[in-house]
Amino acid sequence: MKGTITIPSDKSISHRAVMFASLAHGASTIKNFSNGQDPLSTLQICQALGIQTEFKDRNLIIRGGKLQAPAADLDCGNSGTTMRLMAGILAGQNFNSTLTGDSSLSKRPMKRIIEPLSLMGAVVNGTDGRPPLQIIGAPLQGIHYICPLASAQVKSAVLLAGLHAKGKTTFTEPYLSRNHTEIMLKYMGAAINTNGAAVSIEPSELKPRTIEIPGDISSAAYFIAAGLIVPDSEIILKNVGLNPTRTGILDVVKKMGGSVEILDKRTVSGEQVGDLRVKTSDLTGCTIEGELIPRLIDELPVIAVMATQANGQTIIKDAQDLRNKESDRIKATVTELKKLGAGVNETEDGFIIKGKTKLTGGVEVQTYHDHRLAMSLYVANLVCERPIKINGFEWVNISFPEFEQLFDTFG
Ligand code: S3P
Secondary structure: OEEEEEOOEOHHHHHHHHHHHHHOOEEEEEEOOOOOHHHHHHHHHHHHOOOEEEEEOOEEEEEEOOOOOOOOOEEOOOOHHHHHHHHHHHOOOOOEEEEEOOOOHHHOOOHHHHHHHHHOOOEEEEEOOEEEEEEEOOOEEOOEEEOOOOOHHHHHHHHHHHHOEEOOEEEEOOOOOOOHHHHHHHHOOOEEEEEOOEEEEEOOOOOOOEEEOOEOHHHHHHHHHHHHHOOOOEEEEEEEEOOOOOOHHHHHHHHOOOEEEEEEEEEEOOEEEEEEEEEOOOOEOOEEOHHHHHHOHHHHHHHHHHHHOOEEEEEEOOOHHHHHOOOOHHHHHHHHHHHOOOEEEEEOOEEEEEEOOOEEEOOEEEOOOOHHHHHHHHHHHHOEEEOOEEEOHHHHHHOOOOHHHHHHOOO
């Protein structure tokens, strides 16, 4: 692989830009909004809540203000971020609403947000802690919530509820998860303060702003892994978000002896951004655990692929919550990589990969309705002896519709 590509828009930041701009009174301009299906689900929900939006010169204009009661259920599609963050926004409104999702989202746990929101006075009803969520708008009270999980979705739901609650809301997590909510709320004028893995917010009016969204390091991860393991590669990935709460993959690549160089670091709308140069490298296995996990949670399936091509053992632990993503990503990754000939075994909270293995391929694999499985298996295919058939590859559209086209530019 040789050449240069620009990494498309960050999914996490795109969700937040639309939601927060919808809450700010006046017109915000969002530059480089993602065209993944998940952020589009968020956009459609904001429209259903009465917010005027338009695409103008490739920018998304959001005319935010007071949200209106929706005429129908709000469909979050496949997107956990949409459901959990919107629940925090809707809990304190003076109307009722229902959030629904597709078959994958309908199986995902929502107790993690129902519990703190209920402590704030919210009325959020799930079915056995799962979607759909029926939300009865109610006045909210600030709390100090100590979360057992490092989760940006739970943190954001609580902070967004705190934006409209009486008094101060504080959220503490065991390790710092992605902090895009904190950065963007501050950028839009909220009274928010962070102290390590604790963050506090007081009721605030958001101001409309221009928000430029960087490229998604979780999308770049597939090119980083491919560039490192495909022989004789040297590629440049432009405009990659380098927020330190997301760069766990770069720390792991360094630990494994991989060559990824950061070029031209800058700050855009409060977020760090840079270009990356990736070269084929001899990799060595390593252990990935603890505070690193939330900083690379979505990259673990493709890191597992990379580890099949590293010498020695890679151990991934403390990643139990991977079982609650778009699929059970521990089971799915292990089952499908085994089919390709990888030496990988499942543990309760992660996996153990023995490398370096020649992947044989020549089989059909499944994606479990999970975009990250689809893209990880595509990368695995690049180093398989025989091509594989990926069933359900279209799930890439959830976060990265340009994925295949960008890989094609490398021939
Ligand atoms: C996300 C947070 C992560 C991540 C998800 C997107 C976000 O989930 O897995 O894809 O945008 O806040 P958790 O923080 O709940 O682990």
